Every structure is written in C-alpha cells, then in structure tokens.
Amino acid sequence: MALAQQQDGGATPYAASLGKYLLVYVGILVLAGLQFVIAYQHADVRATLFRMLVVAFIEAGLAVVFFMHLGSENRTFVTWVAVVTLFVLAAMQYSWTDSFRMEKDAPPSYRAPSTQAGPSQ
Amino acid sequence: MSQSDLTMGSHPIVLERSSPFAIPTKKLAMWLFLIADAATFAACLVAYGFLRNGSINWPTPFKFFPTVVNAMVMTFILVTSSLTMFLGVRSAKLGDRDAAFRWTMLTAAGGAIFALLHIREWMGLIDEGVRLFRNPWGSGLFGASFFSITGLHLTHVTVGIVVLIVVGLRHKNGRSDADDMEITGLYWHFVDLVWMFVVPLVYLLNISK
Numbered sequence: 001m002a003l004a005q006q007q008d009g010g011a012t013p014y015a016a017s018l019g020k021y022l023l024v025y026v027g028i029l030v031l032a033g034l035q036f037v038i039a040y041q042h043a044d045v046r047a048t049l050f051r052m053l054v055v056a057f058i059e060a061g062l063a064v065v066f067f068m069h070l071g072s073e074n075r076t077f078v079t080w081v082a083v084v085t086l087f088v089l090a091a092m093q094y095s096w097t098d099s100f101r102m103e104k105d106a107p108p109s110y111r112a113p114s115t116q117a118g119p120s121q
Numbered sequence: 122m123s124q125s126d127l128t129m130g131s132h133p134i135v136l137e138r139s140s141p142f143a144i145p146t147k148k149l150a151m152w153l154f155l156i157a158d159a160a161t162f163a164a165c166l167v168a169y170g171f172l173r174n175g176s177i178n179w180p181t182p183f184k185f186f187p188t189v190v191n192a193m194v195m196t197f198i199l200v201t202s203s204l205t206m207f208l209g210v211r212s213a214k215l216g217d218r219d220a221a222f223r224w225t226m227l228t229a230a231g232g233a234i235f236a237l238l239h240i241r242e243w244m245g246l247i248d249e250g251v252r253l254f255r256n257p258w259g260s261g262l263f264g265a266s267f268f269s270i271t272g273l274h275l276t277h278v279t280v281g282i283v284v285l286i287v288v289g290l291r292h293k294n295g296r297s298d299a300d301d302m303e304i305t306g307l308y309w310h311f312v313d314l315v316w317m318f319v320v321p322l323v324y325l326l327n328i329s330k
Contacts, residue, residue, distance in 0.1 A: 011214040011299075018208075025204045032196050032317065036189065039325035052321035059317045067207050067310045077142035081152060088160045092167045099174035 013072040024066040031059045151304045155311045158277075162315050165273060166322055169266040173326070180258030183328045187245065192324045195238050196316065202231030203313040206285075210306040213292060213299035221302060225289035228309060232282040239275050243268070263327075270323055277312045284308065 038051045065071040070078055140146045173179050183189060209224030246267075253268060254261045288305045291297040 014211040014214040021204070021207055025200065028200050028203075028317075029197065032200060032320070033193075035321050035325060036193060039189075039321070039328055042330055045326065049321075049326060052325060053318075056317045056321055060314045063203065063310055063314045063317070067203055067313075068307055073144060074142045077144060077152075080142070081156065085156055085159055088156070089163050092160075092163055095167075095171060096174075099171040101175065 013069045021066060024062050028059050028062055031055050031062075145300055147300060147304055148307070151307050155307065158311065159315075162270075162273070162318070165266075165270050166318060169270060169322065172260070172262045172266055176260040176262065178259035179327075180256060180260065180263050181327045181329050182249075182256075182258050183324060185328070188242065188324065189328060191238060191242050192320055195235050196320055198231050198235045198238070199313050199316050202228045202235070203310050205231060206306045206309045209289075210299070210302050213302040216299075218293055218295070221299075222289050222293040225285050225292075225302070225305075229282050229285040229289070232278050232285065232309075236275060236278050236282070239271065239278075243271075267323060270319060274312070274315055274319055277315070281305075281309050281312050 035052050035055050038048060038055065041048070043051075070081065140149055142149065205224050206228045209221050209228060212218075212220035212224055246264075250257045251264045251267070253265050256264050284305055288297055288301055292299075292302055
C-alpha cells in the first residue's frame, strides 16, 4: 500500500468519495456534543471523567485514522506510533495515587488544628 | 570508494535511500514531532489532573453562558477547520492549486476566529480576577493550569495559522508541493485533536453546579 502511495504522490487515500469524510466530520461533531451532554448530567466526577475520556478517545481515533490518514500508512509505522504514544501516556500515570492524599489523609499543614493527630511540626 | 566497490561476494550492496517505513522523510519528521507534542500536552493534562485531584478547594466556576457556549462554538469552528484543511490537502493532492489555496485560507480564517474567541474568554476571566496564582474562588493553581494548558494550545493554533498562510501561498505559487500541504494538515488536525481532550478536562469538569 505504501509503495503504491509513493508512486502516485500519496493521492490515493484522498481520491475516495467525500461522503465518507463528511460522515466522519459529522460523527466528530456529534461526539463533541455528547461530551457537553455528559457534563450536564452532573454525575459523579469520576464517572463523568471516564465517559468524557472514552468519547474523546473515539473522536481522536476518528481524526487520526481518517483526517490524518494514519490508517493508510505502512502498518509497521502505525504500530510503532501506537506503541510509542501509548507507552509514553501510560508512563505518566505513575503518580496518581499521591494525588488522593488530600482526600484520604491530608498533610498536617492542611488539617484543622482540632483534627491534628500526628506529631506537630 | 565508488559505488562499484560496495560488493558482498558477487552481490552488490544496494544503498538504501528510501525513507524509514516507506513514507516521506518530512512526513516522518512531522509524526515524530506530533508524538513529542502529544507527550507534552499529556504531561500538562496529567499535571492538571493531579493538582485538581489533590486540591481541597478546586474551583468550578464555568457557567453555561458565556464559557460553555463559547467552548461549544470554538469546538465547532475547530472541527470544521479540520474538514476544510482536509479538503485543502485533498485539492493539493489532486492537483487543484487554486482550490487548495482557498480551503487553506478558509482553515486559517477558522483558526483566527478560534483564537479571537479564546482571547476574549481569557479577558473575561482576567476581568473576574483570575490570575496565574490566585482567583476569587479557591485553589490558586486553577489559573496556572487553565492559562498554561489553553495558552499552549492557543500558541499552537497561532503558529498553525501562520504556517497555513505561508504554505498556502507557497503552494499556490508553485514553490511547495502537495506533501508540504499534507504535513501542515497533519499539524492542524493534531491541534484539533488536542482540543478534544482540553474541552472535557479543563472546561467541562469545571462547570458550576
């Protein structure tokens, strides 16, 4: 596929009918609208975040595959991009547990004086 | 050493001149940049999430009007500009330079409207007392994270507008090819893609209840 694209200057993926791309455009708009609907359901923050992120990843996937034509690139390249990106994103998640300490066990400097239990600073 | 010297037994060694993954070098470079840029934005969003989660008084100040409505309009404009960018690249690939120029300028105009709406929104927040390290509602880090993430995105949009105009004009005058348009398109679609994550995380999680 990649060799054929090199020979025609990469025009092959763009020669397809416009209908498909208009459908993708409308789909992305609908999904973007869905995020606003989810936000105004006023559900639990974690549930809201999860739903909105799922929708955002689907939107991003549509944009990457159709508008950026990653789907029609060399398969090895697609795999490489996916693995590198997902690894980097996953590696950033190591510190989340620390962000809950305010909820679970606030540091002494943030506690009200009457609730301080640990050694004073 | 001449080409004829490069032999292995009776078999000549073919010098590999093609780009890795059989895609043009400039396009590969753009994909590498986009991966690095995705990591930058992801780091900003993760840091924002950490701060939001770790703050006991994170503000949720955004009202339906004007902020959420503004975000809706900005999203519509940016997604639409992605479509016009696609049409510009498609025209360039199919050899229609005039149409490619028109669609590219339309994309740049969409980006400019987006940037103006963004700046107007910033001015509104600044008028309400939001600064980098303080605001009237709660954790002072709200302003720092909001302005840094949306500011980084706005910088990308601004750079994109300039690049669109330059590449569009160069392509119209025959000084750049359709591949350059495609690479510019990749960048613009990425800017749109990032916005799909900024809206839910930075705006919609902070709407007032």
